[in-house]
Amino acid sequence: MASAHESTDDRNVCGREMLISAEQATAVVIQALANVGVPDAAARTQSDLLVDAETRGLPSHGLLRLPLLVERIRNGVADPDVVGDHRWAGDALLLVDGRNGLGPVVARAALGEICARARTTGVACAAISASNHLGALAWYVRDVAASGQICLALTTSEAIMHPHGGRLAMVGSNPIAIGVPAHPDPLVLDMATSLIPMGKVIDYANRGAELESGWARDAAGEPTTDPNAARAGSIAPLGGAKGYGLGIAFEALVASLTGSELGTRVMGTLDSIHRPNKGDVFVVVEVPPAAVDPVSAYLEEVRASPPADRSEPVAVPGDRSNRRKREALQQGLDIPDDLWARVVALGQPGDARYADAVSAPI
C-alpha cells in the first residue's frame, strides 16, 4: 500500500496511506478479544460484525464499540464463552437465555436454529434475553436474506427517545431491520425509530456544533439545540407520532416475547457495569425461490426511475451500504487516530493481562 508507483490506483492508495485495511483491523480486533479470553470462533464473529460496520460507514457500530466491550468482558457482564440456552416453546418459537453472552455470538446461534427450522415450518421466531449489544442489525438480516429467507430483526435499547407529545426519555431508539432475498444483492433495511441517532448528538457535542430545532430535549424536557444538554435529555422520534408509535410498539413486542426490561430500566449496552437486560427478536420466513426474480426486477425498476436530483440515482435500501463496503475494502478504513491507537493498545499480541479478569464478579 505504501508503493511509490505512479499508476492511478497506486496514487489513489498512496494518497490515503493512513487508512487501515479491513484485514489489519480484523486481526487487531481478534487479538484484542483473545487478550480478554474470547475463544477464537467468537472473536472472529464479533470482529466481523464490528469491522463490517466500519466498512459500511457506520462508525457508531464499529471499532468504537470495542473498548466498551473489552471493559464489559473484564467486568464479567459480557461472557465470551456462552452461546445461550435454547428452549423451543412450540415448534417454531425459540426462547433463548443469552446468559450475558456476546450479542452476535448468541444471535448467530439462535438464527442458525430458526433458519433451519423455518425450512420445515415455513416461519420461525427467536426471542433472546440477557444478551449483549447486537451491533448493526443489517449484518444479521443480510446474511439470512442472501441465503434465500426473509429476516426481520428487532432489538431494544436504553430509553433515549421521548414520546411524541412527551418530554422525557421513556423509549429506546429501538431499530428494525428487514432483509428480503433479491439479485444481485438482498434488500436490507436497518433503521432506528428515532429522528436522529444519539451518536449524532455526541458528534455535534464533540465538534461544538448546534443541533437543529426539534431534534432533542434537555434533561428537564425543554427543547434544546445544545448537544451537551441533549445528551443528558432525549432525542425526538422519527416523524413525530409514527416513529414514536413504532418505537414503543417494538419495545412492548420485544419485552412481551423475551421478558426484557422496559423504558428507563433498560441497561447494559451503553455502560460497562450492568448485565444486559434488553431483548432481541428475530423472525425468519421461507420464501418460494420463484419470488426472487419479480422482486429483483421491481427493485431494478425503482433504481431506474427518475431521480429528484439527476446526479444521484434512486437507491434501494442496502445499495449505498454495499457500495461503501466495496470502496472500503479497496481503499481502507478511515478510523480516527485516537480510536485506532486505543484499539491497537488493546490488541497488542500476546497481551493477556485481562484474561483472568473475565470471570471476575462485578
Next chain:
Amino acid sequence: MASAHESTDDRNVCGREMLISAEQATAVVIQALANVGVPDAAARTQSDLLVDAETRGLPSHGLLRLPLLVERIRNGVADPDVVGDHRWAGDALLLVDGRNGLGPVVARAALGEICARARTTGVACAAISASNHLGALAWYVRDVAASGQICLALTTSEAIMHPHGGRLAMVGSNPIAIGVPAHPDPLVLDMATSLIPMGKVIDYANRGAELESGWARDAAGEPTTDPNAARAGSIAPLGGAKGYGLGIAFEALVASLTGSELGTRVMGTLDSIHRPNKGDVFVVVEVPPAAVDPVSAYLEEVRASPPADRSEPVAVPGDRSNRRKREALQQGLDIPDDLWARVVALGQPGDARYADAVSAPI
C-alpha cells in the same frame, strides 16, 4: 335521541341530533351488502370493519368505502361468497388464495387458522393473495391482541408514494399494524409509511386548500402544493429515507410471500374494475401470560410521564382511537350528508336490484 329533556346528557345529544348511531349505520350497511348478495355473516364482518373505522375517526376507511365495494361486487371483482383457499406450506405458514373474496372475510378466516396454530407452534404466518381491501389494519391486530397474542399485519397498495430521492409514484403507502396484549386495552399501532395519506390530498382538493411544501410531487415529478396536481402525482414517504425504506421493504416482503404484484402494477383497491392483486401478511406470536402485567405497567408509566403540552397527556398507540370510539358510541357518528344519502340509497330494505349482477363477468 331527540328527547327535549333538559339534562346535560340530553342537551348534548339534542345538539347533535343529525348524528347517525353506530347501530343504524351497521343496519344500513348490512342491508346494502345483502342487496348485492353478500351472505349475512360476511355482511356483518364487512360492516363491522367499516363502522368501526367511522367510530374511531378514520372516515377514509369507513362508509366512504361502501359504494366502491358494492360496485366491485356488482362488477364481479369482489366475490362475497368465498373465504379463500388455504394451503399450509409447513406447520406454521398458511398460504391463502383469496379468490377475490372480501378483504375482512378472507383475512378473518386466515387469522382464525394461524391464531389457533400459533398456540402450539408459538408463531404462525398467513400470506394472502387475491383478496380485496383490508380496510384499517388496526381492526385485525386489536382483536388478536385482546385475545392474548401479538399480531403484526402488513398490506400493500397501489403505488402512490415516490422513493426518497425519486420523482414518481413507485411504492405503495404500505401500512404496518402491530397489536400487543396489555391491560386495560392492547397497544394498537396502525400507520402508513407515507408522510400523509392520499385521503388528505383529496380532502385538501375538495376544500380548495394548498398542501404544505414537501408533501407531494406532480405527475411529472416536480414538487407541488396543488392538491389536484398531487392526486395525479405522488406523496412523500414518512421522514424521507426511513419511510421509503419501510415502504419498499414491506412491498418486497409481502410480494415475496404472497406472489402479489409490485409497484405500478398493483391494482384493485382504488378502482371498481380490476381484480385485487396486492398482498397481505399476518404474523401471530404466542405471548406468555406473565408478560402482560409488566408491559401494561410500562405503558402506564409512559402515559403518566410529563407531556410537552400540559393540556394533552402522553398517549400510547390506540388510546385516542379507543376514546373516540367510546364517544362515538355515545354520541353517534358524524357522517357527511351526501355520503349518508348514498349509503342509505344502497341500503333500501329489500332492494335486491344488484343481486343477480354479482357473478356477472367484468
